[in-house]
Amino acid sequence: MTEPLDPITMDTVEPTAPARSQWADIWHQFRSHRGAMWGAAIFLFIVLLVLFGPYVYWNDPQNVPTGRDFLNLRDTRPIYVALWDADAKVNWLHPLGTDNLGRDTLGRLLTGGRISLAVGMAAMILSVVLGTLVGVLAGYFRLLDGPLMRLTDLFLALPLLPLLLVAVLLFRERLSGAFGPEGGTFILIVTLVGLTSWMQTARIVRGDVLALKEREFIFAARSIGTSPTKMITRHLLPNVMSPIMVSATLGIATAIITESALSFLGFGFPPDFPTWGKLLFDAVDRMELYPERVVWPGLMISLAVLSVNYVGDGLRDALDPRIRGR
Amino acid sequence: MLTFTIRRLILSVPTLLFISLVIFLLLKLAPGDPMASQPLTIPPEVRERMREALGVGAPWYVAFPKWLYQFFVVEPLYFADLVFGTSWSEGQQRVISWQTRSPVMDIVVQRLPQTLWVVGTAYVVAILIALPIGIYSAYRQYSWFDNAGTFITMVGFSVPPFFSGVLVIVIFSVWLGWFPSIYDTTHTVTDWESFKVQLRQMVMPVMVLALQITSQLSRFMRASMLDNLNQDYVRTARAKGLSEKVVVLVHVLRNSLIPVVTVIAIGIPAIFGGAIITEQVFKVNGIGQLLITAIQGNDLPMVQTLTFIFAILIVLFNLIADILYGVLDPRIRYD
Numbered sequence: 001m002t003e004p005l006d007p008i009t010m011d012t013v014e015p016t017a018p019a020r021s022q023w024a025d026i027w028h029q030f031r032s033h034r035g036a037m038w039g040a041a042i043f044l045f046i047v048l049l050v051l052f053g054p055y056v057y058w059n060d061p062q063n064v065p066t067g068r069d070f071l072n073l074r075d076t077r078p079i080y081v082a083l084w085d086a087d088a089k090v091n092w093l094h095p096l097g098t099d100n101l102g103r104d105t106l107g108r109l110l111t112g113g114r115i116s117l118a119v120g121m122a123a124m125i126l127s128v129v130l131g132t133l134v135g136v137l138a139g140y141f142r143l144l145d146g147p148l149m150r151l152t153d154l155f156l157a158l159p160l161l162p163l164l165l166v167a168v169l170l171f172r173e174r175l176s177g178a179f180g181p182e183g184g185t186f187i188l189i190v191t192l193v194g195l196t197s198w199m200q201t202a203r204i205v206r207g208d209v210l211a212l213k214e215r216e217f218i219f220a221a222r223s224i225g226t227s228p229t230k231m232i233t234r235h236l237l238p239n240v241m242s243p244i245m246v247s248a249t250l251g252i253a254t255a256i257i258t259e260s261a262l263s264f265l266g267f268g269f270p271p272d273f274p275t276w277g278k279l280l281f282d283a284v285d286r287m288e289l290y291p292e293r294v295v296w297p298g299l300m301i302s303l304a305v306l307s308v309n310y311v312g313d314g315l316r317d318a319l320d321p322r323i324r325g326r
Numbered sequence: 327m328l329t330f331t332i333r334r335l336i337l338s339v340p341t342l343l344f345i346s347l348v349i350f351l352l353l354k355l356a357p358g359d360p361m362a363s364q365p366l367t368i369p370p371e372v373r374e375r376m377r378e379a380l381g382v383g384a385p386w387y388v389a390f391p392k393w394l395y396q397f398f399v400v401e402p403l404y405f406a407d408l409v410f411g412t413s414w415s416e417g418q419q420r421v422i423s424w425q426t427r428s429p430v431m432d433i434v435v436q437r438l439p440q441t442l443w444v445v446g447t448a449y450v451v452a453i454l455i456a457l458p459i460g461i462y463s464a465y466r467q468y469s470w471f472d473n474a475g476t477f478i479t480m481v482g483f484s485v486p487p488f489f490s491g492v493l494v495i496v497i498f499s500v501w502l503g504w505f506p507s508i509y510d511t512t513h514t515v516t517d518w519e520s521f522k523v524q525l526r527q528m529v530m531p532v533m534v535l536a537l538q539i540t541s542q543l544s545r546f547m548r549a550s551m552l553d554n555l556n557q558d559y560v561r562t563a564r565a566k567g568l569s570e571k572v573v574v575l576v577h578v579l580r581n582s583l584i585p586v587v588t589v590i591a592i593g594i595p596a597i598f599g600g601a602i603i604t605e606q607v608f609k610v611n612g613i614g615q616l617l618i619t620a621i622q623g624n625d626l627p628m629v630q631t632l633t634f635i636f637a638i639l640i641v642l643f644n645l646i647a648d649i650l651y652g653v654l655d656p657r658i659r660y661d
Contacts, residue, residue: 035480157341157644159636161599163352165621166629170355257486261603264488265618277488284492284607291496298489306484313480 029318036314039307046304050113059094061107061274073102078292096296100286109296112274116256117304119189119275123255126194128201128248135205136232136240139213149206152199160196164258167192168267181270189262189269193255201247208240242319249312253305260301276301331649338641343394345637346630350390353626396421397631401431425625434613434632440511441612445601447528448535453590456540460547460586464555465574475544482541487600491534491607498530505530509610531608538600539593546589550582557581584654591647595639 020028030036054061065073076097081088090097096106138148168188175184212218212235221235260277262268269275271282276297283293368376384392396419403414420429459479463472485493499507506527515521554560555578563573602614609615613632620628652658 035477154341154344157637157640158345158348159595159599159633159640161602162617162621162629162633162636163349165618166352166633169621170352253484260486261488264603265606266622280489280492287492287496288500291500294489294492294496298485298492302481302485302489305486306481309480309484 026318030314033314033317035310036318039310039314042303043307043311046113046300046307047117050110050117053110054107054114057107057110059104059107061104061111062272063103065102070102073098075100075102075290077290078105081292097290097292099282099293105293105296108274108279109276109300112276112279112297113300113304115186115269115274116259116276116301119186119193119259120252120256120304122186122190123193123197123259124248124251126190127197127251127255128244130194131198131201131247132205132237132240132244134198134202136209136236138202139206139209140228140232140236145206148202152202155196155199158196161261164192164196164262165265165267168262176270182273185269185273189259193258197251197254197258201244201251204243204247205240208243209236212236212239242315246312246316246319249308249315253308253312256301256305256308327649327652330652331645334645334648338645342634342638342641345641346394346634347390349630349633349637350393351386353630354386354389393421393627393630397634404429404431421627421631423620423625423628425620425623425628430628430631433616433628434635437611437613437616440509440610441598441601441605441614444509444528444531444604444610444612445535445597448532449539449594449597451532452536452539452543455536456543457547457586459540460544461551461574461579461582463544464548464551464582467552472548475548479541479545482537483545485537487534487538487603488607490537491530491604494530494534495607507608509608511611531604531610534607535597535600535604539597542593543586543590547582547586550585551578554578554582584651587654588647588651591643591650594643595636598636598639 064070073091073094075089076091076094077085077088078097079090079092079095081097082090094104094106096104096109098104099108134148134152138145138152171188172185175188178184179187218231218235221231226235256276259268259275260280263275263277264281266281268278268281271278279297280294280301283290283297287294400418400420403418404420406412407414407416421431422428423430423433426433459475463475466472495507498504504526507530509527509531513520513524513527515524555574560573560578563577564570568577598614601612602617604610605612605614606618613635617629617632619625620632
């Protein structure tokens, strides 16, 4: 509740600061959300780490030592274990230790992160594009509204995790044959996660488009004969950008979690192809002896998801004009 | 209200039919063969007849109605036989699992109590924790309690159950040795001692599941309370001299609970889905674990039935949520 301003002072007040654009306003509001700034910083850090880390880091994650090296290098512990356990087998060249085949854990974490994040981003893009498409079409064309929304309801009523598991099992072989084991699984998981997570975006976008359609500027645009395509791309889409951006951010988090869950249940990437979920899954059997192999991938997943969720939270606040400027 | 309920019930029939058809057609693409595990010494013509007996080669427009008939007619009839001692289902083929060669529903009924115990307890615990946290966080918005609560719920929301589960196993069962890491489903409660054992093995799975549900629910509860706390009727209630306790815990809480109750109802099927992962972590042999082994073992009738049961749960609880909304909030009119 704002106090009504005195009419005299309102006239005399000169605009001192230059008018700011909408995006500057949003950035200003976003910056004041401390969690979101931290989230953005941490997420950026993780992205840079997995993007450039493998170039800087000296160990090859795929390298399996042979002969005497194998015995020397397998099952080493992280160097920090030496702090409390003097007898622990540590190796300064492998800061986070190695696994039971002698592969470097940190190296695998870095390359695994690339795949996990790539899956998250690609699946998010697919789901947002699908959701926006369905939402705009359903909101703008009355004829399509009924069928498309029934389709959305239907997808929401599907038991997604069981179906994902089944679908992975069904198509993995075929796609692996066509695109190689890694490429095939990547395409499969991205498609599946994208296909099963677009519904919320579609609903929100449809609602916003329906509300926008009643506004005067749309009426004006229509009166000068704007074609539906131009109408959607020039007038509707820019105005529904904010909910789309929020669901895109939160979509990354969902996609990362879904991919790791699939990997964890053994329905993900092939065995020698690390992702965070896969690393976690592989390490569970020996977690009593080597808890670090479980903790690090899990921490990376949680940290990535947590930071993305915070960014999404901050974005939602920043893009909401009712909160902005308060 | 009654007409709305009936209309929604009737509408959910085609939805469910369509979902079951989608699941069925998807499974129809499965490359597996239930005879693959049989010895190679079986002659090909016998193998072919066994396949026929299992109904493998049949086209979908034969197999799908047959499955529907078995699921919706034979299984309920069999259940009625069990309850009333009749013999309606005699001689009728039930849905048979390819893995165990026994009726699917029998196995599901065996496994269901384990899942229900863990999931149900977790849900109740989560609701009991989440509501007070949400209420107090909203009432003292931006206090240290609220900030800490927001952070913890954000973490609980973001940490996937397969990591939090593994983490609590490492901490509480490997390092501290307080709780067993594996849930023993053969354990029966007979006296106080065995009850304590049961309680100890339930703590960790329930904790992991409850953390996730609590995070979602308390965030929702807080948002809902905040929406109501600034309303005019709250100011009126305070102005007429009601105590703060009555204002918050009677006026505001009752109004804020309306959307929360529906979220609780909608969340129940999702919890069964989440339990798939938790059961895998703690080796609970509930229906989630049953589903995973069925998928891995290519047991299509089992997968079909289980997935469809999940779908029924989702549709049913969505319906319940809609009806609850109408019952609790007199402003909502469906007719």
